[in-house]
Amino acid sequence: MFGLSKLFSAKSVEKQPVISALSEYRSAAFAIGIEQHFIDAIVQNDDKSLTISLNLPFAAQSEMQQVSEFLIEKLNVPVSIIAAVKITEPAKYKTIKHIILIASGKGGVGKSTTAVNIAGALKNEGAKVGILDADIYGPSIPMLLGLVGSKPTTKDNKLLQPFMSDGLKAQSIGFLVPSDDATVWRGPMASGALTQLLNETQWGELDYLIVDMPPGTGDIQLTMSQKVPASGTVIVTTPQDLALADAQKGIAMFNKVNVPVLGLIENMSHFLCTHCGEPNHVFGKDGAEKLAHKHGVPVLSHIPLAIDIREYSEQGKLIANDINAQVSQTYSAAARLIASTIYYQQHHNAVEIVITED
Secondary structure, three states: OOOOOOOOOOOOOHHHHHHHHHHHHOOOOOOOOHHHHHEEEOOOOOOOOOEEEEEEOOOOOHHHHHHHHHHHHHOOOOOEEEEEEEEOOOOOOOOEEEEEEOOOOOOOHHHHHHHHHHHHHHHHOOOOEEEEOOOOOOOOOHHHOOOOOOOOOOOOOOEEOEEEOOOOEEEEEOOOOOOOOOOOHHHHHHHHHHHHHHEEEOOOOOOEEEEOOOOOOOOOHHHHHHOOOEEEEEEEEEEOHHHHHHHHHHHHHHHOOOOOEEEEOOOOOEOOOOOOOOOOOOOOOHHHHHHHHHHHOEEEEEEEHHHHHHHHHHHOOOHHOOOOOHHHHHHHHHHHHHHHHHHHHHHHOOOOOOOOOO
16 A cells, blocks of 8 residues: 555645545446555646546556546546556466456357457556467467467577567467467367466566467366466357357356356447447347356456457457557456456455446
8 A cells, every 4th residue: 555645745735635536436447446545646736737646456547538537527627647557466376467367168259359359458558468379279369469470489498488469478389380280189288288388488577467268168278277376267258049058158167166257258249230320239139148147247348240350350450459449449448347357356355346338
């Protein structure tokens, strides 16, 4: 917790109104307000405006514009916010503070595309992020990050250097096996290869490592769940009954191995008609809500079936990096909610998750 003495600047600032106003702010990510100990400094400028420095304990930088607008309305003075993500928890795994598993009950639901864009969104929210492609039999991360054909390197002949793409650190079996070759391995071999990739990559300090899991509930899922201290898992599904049935099996498996299910992401949730702009629920409606309600977990996001996502992916780019793309805001909101859910689960016994339209 930051000492209150740091709230004072060279000029006298009434800190309590600021703290009180911040404690009232609510959103999906800031479920219980921006607490007092998030504040690093409050400075009153010559024009009577306020500059507030915040140390965020989870990735949520892009929401600070909304926080600033909230404070302007509450305090009736111009307010600007400078925010830095500083996750103070000790590393759970070597130098990695949080490991987040992105899983699905079946293939074809857009899990890898979702995983890599969530990773990109977390990075854009101010965190240090890596992504590990654990889909040994069908690695997609090299293509999604535009790294097909890249060869691994090492500085000490012991640890592999992760690949860098738009600020993300990445590792995948796809960098070690030719893309046109089949990975014909039994379960223990695949699990061993994954463990090596995780342990023998020089990740450096990371706030979040996103793990793109293979579909299903097999050996690799059990290995990651039992041997790696994951902070939680996110289940990706589509509204279809078949996908939901398999997603339910995934939730049941993670519950059995005591990995917290942070929530569901409903991918291909709807298609926006290019003529009338109305949502068309091609694959069904409200499936994720029903499954989430049954298991007492939130629906973190509804990601539309959008041609832009496919086009960016085929070019090896992340649509999450395009601030002008509407769907990038959807990934950003999901990333903030995932990060805040992990934080609140660790620091508070009971938190009401508020899902808003933004």
